[in-house]
Amino acid sequence: MRAAVVTTFGGPEAVRVVQTEVPEPAARQVRIKVAAAALNPVDAGMRAGVFGGEGKQVGLGWDVAGTVDAVGAASAWNVGDEVVALHPGVAEKPLGSHAEYVVVGTDAVALAPRTVGVVAAATLPLNALAAVQALDLLELAPGQSLLVTGAAGAVGGYAVQLAVRRGVSVAALARAGDEEFVRSLGASHFAVGGAEAGAFDAVLDAAILGETALAWVRDGGAFVGVIPKAHPASVRGVRTTAVEVQADGVRLAELVGLVDEGALTLRVAETYALDEASKAHARLAEGGVRGRIVLVP
Structure with a gap:
């Protein structure tokens, strides 16, 4: 072969x-x-x-x-x-x-x-599992706020849709030309250049901005990156980690179900x-x- x-x-x-x-x-x-x-x-x-x-x-x-x-x-x-x-x-x-x-x-x-x-x-498989496993690490409750960087990318786009389904208030950071797309995924707020310091309960850093994105998390919040062992160190009580994607057929079947429902793009x-x-x-x-x-x- x-x-x-x-x-x-x-x-x-x-x-x-x-x-x-x-x-x-x-x-x-x-x-x-x-x-x-x-x-x-x-x-x-x-x-x-x-x-x-x-x-x-x-x-x-x-x-x-x-x-x-x-x-x-x-x-x-x-x-x-x-x-x-x-x-x-x-x-x-x-x-x-x-x-x-x-x-x-x-x-x-x-x-x-x-x-x-x-x-x-x-x-x-890879990108949707990365998104859902990253959200699991953030442990956000309905009504809490999340900023997804790189929201127009593959992992970021899935993360926006999955977080909205969990009742999380999602803001998207992406290029100006991607605003219509990420809003169509369910993001309620959109940003291009950045965000106010400490504005969000959590950040999912799909754009790999590191410490820059960490500053946008409130004191005691949570930060998840997408490169294993490359996340910034904790500051201000912010819990920091990175997703290490694991194969999971059961979870993948759930994501397939969302595709068939029209809930994942x-x-x-x-x-x-x-x-x-x-x-x-x-x-x-x-x-x-x-x-x-x-x-x-």
Whole structure:
């Protein structure tokens, strides 16, 4: 089968599509024939060596939508099931979802949305799980205030919609041209350049502004970043942490349900063939992408 990998770290040109053996599922694993797989900033980080792995072949891709085509022992899934899944983790990852087939744990899988196609479905797992798990860390009650930075991005957009469903008062920080979009997600307030110091009960920092965004949290509030172990230190009694996305098929199934209800907005920016993976990385590096780039084997 074909798979997108890096063997030396660098820019988009470091991405190679190689021929490799089709992986076999072990106990409590399933193999998915990939129909579509989203390209995320974390893949660019893996390509550049941010997560290590020097001298090894590193597979790319976390999100996947496709069809179960083989199951290991003790699997609750059946061949032919149409699914979405998160291929988790950056360690011990010889192959990712940017391939013709991928093996994942049975508990990372959920039935695919019924109301959208596979390309759109592939944009859901990583970013939506990041958003909902970040909101869980914030522990906000209905009526409390939240500022989402990078609210027009993939994680930020999901966070706005999910927080509004929890009864949280959401303000969105994004570029001026994105105001109509983020308000359509449910944000009640919009900001471009920043916010008043201490104005919010919490900040979800999807734009990775760090200490700048921390200043917008009230004393004793909460701050969650999206890069593990890279959040700012606590000040003024503000609890600070960062989300480390975990595969969770049960939670993913709940998010799929919200997609089918029309409560979560999936956005596809562009699609590329798997063989054009390096071009897709180059497009991501250019910036200005609204929605996710998706690779199709």
